[in-house]
Amino acid sequence: MRELLQLLEHDARRPVKELAAMLNKPEFEIEEAIKKLEDDRIIMSYNTLIDWEKFGDHNVTSVIEVNVAPQREVGFDAIAERIYRFDEVKSVFLMSGSFDLLVIIEGQSLNKVADFVARRLSTIEGVTSTRSHFMLKAYKKDGTIIDDKEDDRRLVMTP
Amino acid sequence: MNDWEQALSDTVDLVPPSGIRKFFDVAVSMDDVITLGIGEPDFVTPWHIRESCVYGLEKGYTSYSTNKGMLPLRQEIANLYKKNYAIDYNPAEEIIVTVGVSEAVDLALRAILNPGDEVLIPEPCYVSYKACVILAGGKPVPVPTKIENEFRVTAADLKKFVTPATKALLIGYPNNPTGTILTEEELNGLAKFAEKYNLIVLSDEIYGDLTYGGLEHICFSTLPGMKDRTILFNGFSKAYAMTGWRLGYAMANPVFIEAMNKIHQYTMLCAPVTAQVAGIEALRNGEKNMHKMINEYDQRRHLIYEGFCRMGLKTFEPKGAFYIFPSIKETGMTSEEFVENLLEREHVAVIPGNAFGECGEGFIRCSYATSVDKIAGALNRIENFLKNI
Incomplete structure (x- = not known):
């Protein structure tokens, strides 16, 4: 449950199908868990961080x-x-x-x-x-760095 | 006019060219490529580690260290192995800090091999093992493994290739490219084999921290009787996301370490001291971040495994590292054809399995050290690619 919440906290738009695969659980279980978390107001709302x-x-x-x-x-x-x-x-x-x-x-x-x-x-x-x-x-808001310059600098293919 | 090709050493000619170079050039020319072809973490080194390096520079840590590396770093490495695996290594004599595991493997091979000595290398395996054996004047002897056995190597497999010239066994589990790990029983089988044929075991455990599903990594030196004959390699690249720092180490009995140090002192002198300072911080305070990264890799592992299963590509669930190694044999293409076509049509970069040894033909290596969105995107494109062939 904690893992599910952490994933949703990071990205509330992640599809249930992906969440289920990532947590190695059937989709219906994820759907039920989200529903319960919403009903219990542990998940209170889904917001978007906007600049x-x-x-x-x-x-x-x-x-x-x-x-x-x-x-x-x-x-x-x-x-x-x-x-x-x-x-x-x-x-x-x-x-x-x-x-x-x-x-x-x-x-x-x-x-x-x-x-x-x-x-x-x-x-x-x-x-x-x-x-x-x-x-x-604002430099950092709710865990997100506003102007994050740390792009992926890795080479496109490495052994 | 000199023919400089003629001037090159014969040994260099023996080293095979990189199996990914030509795809690399194509991939870098595309701006919308999704790559599953990167063998390094997508995380940037945690900030507290980077900050400690900056602080070290401010304090003037800019000179050489002792050849074997700063003693406090070696002490932390010894502490780590004591804590995680209940094994004692003396930091003064049994540990050497190197420029990545790559240098450590090279040193070990050069320290133990005489011309013609053979080294058993279970394949598929990391690309540099074979080349390092050749460059050290030895003869690499590939031992093929199969998907039916999840690419695990057994003593029976090794036995087929052992000769009086066999000097060492070079293994890397958790494995790059397959994600395979070995059970204690299987490792014990290899240990007994090494004992029977009096082989030195070189065990590259760079992915040792990255195991999943509650499976614990077993350090080869901890197996009965193995500490004395094992040269153990580990480093900071994977578990602490520190690839570019080039920091690794080897642990072995003082005879091997001293011999390796002899080469190291003349060729490298010491590992970069800035990286060593950061390494101390990583070992002292890096565990929390490491577990966070491992947890994320695990989620991506499930996602990518489920994705390939859904597509119907034959694969097995990887238990370590951050790679999955599905079979593409049913498409009728070779690994390289598959990789080339996938790159051209769907702009997804993966690595052909044959880059990791002949028995990797018919497979592709996909790294899940990349964001969930990119993995999901790549899976969609691969699925699309398979539908249209």
């Missing part, structure tokens, strides 16, 4: 350190939910260390992201402070 910059979109990504005052009974969860429901918010993590929530926001421009932080995020009740960092360049 939007290359496509021509120049979005701005901001990493924001958020400090919050935890609330009785729900701790950080209620405030986290108020934050992650916004479409602009790509990721939210509860952190140890000098701040509480790490929020990643994507917007069309610096102004729009700044506006979101000023008007939406920092005004949420319980948010005590924010500190924003804008990303300048």
